Amino acid sequence: MKPKTSRIEPSRYAKRMRNDEGTIHTILDESLVCHVSYVLEGQPFIIPTAYCRVDNTIYLHGSVGSHFFMQMAKGIPVCIAVTLVDALVLARSVFHHSLNYRSVVAFGTTRLVDDPAERWMAAERFTEHVIPGRWNDARQPSKSELKKTMFIAVEMEEVSAKVRDMGVGDDPEDMDAPVWAGLLPLQLSVGAPQQDEVQSGVPVPEYISQYKR
Amino acid sequence: MKPKTSRIEPSRYAKRMRNDEGTIHTILDESLVCHVSYVLEGQPFIIPTAYCRVDNTIYLHGSVGSHFFMQMAKGIPVCIAVTLVDALVLARSVFHHSLNYRSVVAFGTTRLVDDPAERWMAAERFTEHVIPGRWNDARQPSKSELKKTMFIAVEMEEVSAKVRDMGVGDDPEDMDAPVWAGLLPLQLSVGAPQQDEVQSGVPVPEYISQYKR
Numbered sequence: 001m002k003p004k005t006s007r008i009e010p011s012r013y014a015k016r017m018r019n020d021e022g023t024i025h026t027i028l029d030e031s032l033v034c035h036v037s038y039v040l041e042g043q044p045f046i047i048p049t050a051y052c053r054v055d056n057t058i059y060l061h062g063s064v065g066s067h068f069f070m071q072m073a074k075g076i077p078v079c080i081a082v083t084l085v086d087a088l089v090l091a092r093s094v095f096h097h098s099l100n101y102r103s104v105v106a107f108g109t110t111r112l113v114d115d116p117a118e119r120w121m122a123a124e125r126f127t128e129h130v131i132p133g134r135w136n137d138a139r140q141p142s143k144s145e146l147k148k149t150m151f152i153a154v155e156m157e158e159v160s161a162k163v164r165d166m167g168v169g170d171d172p173e174d175m176d177a178p179v180w181a182g183l184l185p186l187q188l189s190v191g192a193p194q195q196d197e198v199q200s201g202v203p204v205p206e207y208i209s210q211y212k213r
Numbered sequence: 214m215k216p217k218t219s220r221i222e223p224s225r226y227a228k229r230m231r232n233d234e235g236t237i238h239t240i241l242d243e244s245l246v247c248h249v250s251y252v253l254e255g256q257p258f259i260i261p262t263a264y265c266r267v268d269n270t271i272y273l274h275g276s277v278g279s280h281f282f283m284q285m286a287k288g289i290p291v292c293i294a295v296t297l298v299d300a301l302v303l304a305r306s307v308f309h310h311s312l313n314y315r316s317v318v319a320f321g322t323t324r325l326v327d328d329p330a331e332r333w334m335a336a337e338r339f340t341e342h343v344i345p346g347r348w349n350d351a352r353q354p355s356k357s358e359l360k361k362t363m364f365i366a367v368e369m370e371e372v373s374a375k376v377r378d379m380g381v382g383d384d385p386e387d388m389d390a391p392v393w394a395g396l397l398p399l400q401l402s403v404g405a406p407q408q409d410e411v412q413s414g415v416p417v418p419e420y421i422s423q424y425k426r
Contacts, residue, residue, distance in 0.1 A: 007256070007258075011278065011279050011280035011281070032298050032301075032312065032399075033296050033298055033312070033314070035248040035250075035259055035261075035294055035296070037248075037250035037257040037258070037259045037292065038257050039252050039255060039256075039257045042252060042290075043220070043252075043290055043292070043320075044250040044251050044252045044257055044290060044291060044292045045220075045250070045292050045318075046248055046250045046259065046292045046293070046294040046318060047294075047318075048248075048294055048296040048314070048316050048318075050312065065224065066224050067224035068224070077255075077256055077257060078257060079250065079256075079257045079258050079259045080259070081248055081259040081260075081261055083246050083248070083261040085245050085246055085401075087404075088245075088343060088344060088424075090344070090347070090351075090421065091351070092351060092352055093351060093352040093353075093354075093358075094336065094340050094347070094348065094351045094352065094353055094354050095354050095355070095358040095362075097340065097343065097347075097351070099245065099246070099263065099343075101246070101261070103261050105258075105259060105260075105261075107256075123307065127307050127310065130301060130310065130312075131301060131303070131397075134303070134307070134310075135307065137392055137393075138303075138304070138305060138306060138307045138310070138392050139305055139306040139307065139387055139390055139392060140306075140307055141306075141307050141308050142308070145306075145308040149308075167407075167409060167410075168409050174352055175411070177352055178415055179350055179351050179352060179415065180350075180406075180408065180412075180415045180416070180417050180418055180421060181408070181409040181412055181415075182406055182407050182408040182409045182412070183406070183407040184344075184403060184404070184406050184407075184421060184424060185403070185404030185405070185407065186245075186401055186402070186403060186404070186426070187401070187402055187404065188298075188399055188400070188401060188402075189399070189400055189401075189402035190397060190398070190399060191397070191398030191399070191400065192398070193393075193395055193396070193397050194380075194395050194396040194397075194398065195393065195394070195395040196380060196381050196394040196395045197380075198388070199393075199394055199395070202391055202392065202393045202394075203393070204393050205393055208303065208393060208397060211301075211397060213399070
């Protein structure tokens with residue numbers, strides 16, 4: 001990971017910056033969806049999409065017929081963001097309300113992945129990113145399915161994390177206000193598996209019934 | 214809302230497009246965080262941030278000292294995305310794995326809000342977007358707090374929603390594979406309120422203890 005430059009220099013809340021690899025990788029490995037922005041004729045676009053991380057590289061995949069992926073196949077600059085919300089921060093004053101969150105913003109240039117071994121590795125890591133244990137259980141991709149899929153790699157040239165994980169920060173003069181103050185924790189919870197109604201006789205595997213994010 | 218143009222025309226999965234106002238507003242009103250992209254010297258940037266919606270307008274707020282908000286004060290094109298993940302879609306084949314999700318992508322131009330009444334309205338709606346009932350309970354913003362806060366409005370010139378809310382879609386030849394198939398529902402759940410440790414004697418209000426997203 002390269003040192004920070006102006007693209008990731010914070011103008012505010014410098015104390016929320018966490019640029020250690022461990023924090024960045026943990027956030028990237030927890031979220032299911034990232035947001036990718038790119039520029040087309042001066043106009044910013046965002047696409048929410050699935051992804052996975054391998055070392056310092058983010059992989060994206062999509063249909064070879066997708067306009068977005070056709071743009072990315074050319075090798076274009078992108079900015080990729082991942083955000084996890086952990087709590088509402090309910091201060092005594094409206095002004096000090098906040099969210100506890102963990103986010104990563106990464107900059108890089110898209111690269112079309114054409115090496116078959118890298119494509120296969122990315123396919124496996126995509127599946128295992130979403131649900132570990134699934135790759136060796138489900139029917140793996142066929143040649144024709146792989147042909148329809150484009151893989152894009154984005155080596156993170158610059159990347160930073162921001163984390164707010166504190167309690168409320170009210171002003172001294174508000175501390176005795178009769179307003180409930182504290183955190184309201186939020187997290188992604190997993191419901192009961194809903195089996196495909198046309199399937200019977202296949203028990204739910206532990207990697208699904210015990211799934212946590 | 215204007216008719217769709219090339220910025221929101223889908224290249225794939227046209228059946229997932231939902232361009233009715235009700236769907237778009239429901240998604241925008243449920244999420245806590247949006248991702249805003251903008252262009253600076255040809256480079257795409259994304260900032261995750263809080264927001265609220267009023268009619269066809271998305272409001273953003275931040276510090277008057279934020280570089281991002283200083284850019285937006287100039288009136289620049291932005292793309293704003295909101296994404297909610299509802300389930301893992303676990304097909305028999307890896308290729309047909311998917312997520313159930315609801316997303317909105319909106320395009321517009323930033324406008325600095327300088328009318329005091331519109332700023333006050335936005336401040337209230339921000340608070341009520343995050344947690345209804347809070348605005349009339351917490352200490353409302355002072356003049357000096359408002360002075361430090363910039364409000365940006367983005368009228369949605371073009372906007373579209375995408376929704377996947379179906380079961381698994383496997384190929385006929387995979388239907389008898391002994392691989393568990395179905396949905397694994399995901400949702401944001403709310404933990405027990407954690408009161409500020411220096412506060413006592415203030416009961417938790419119902420709008421906090423009963424909070425749902």
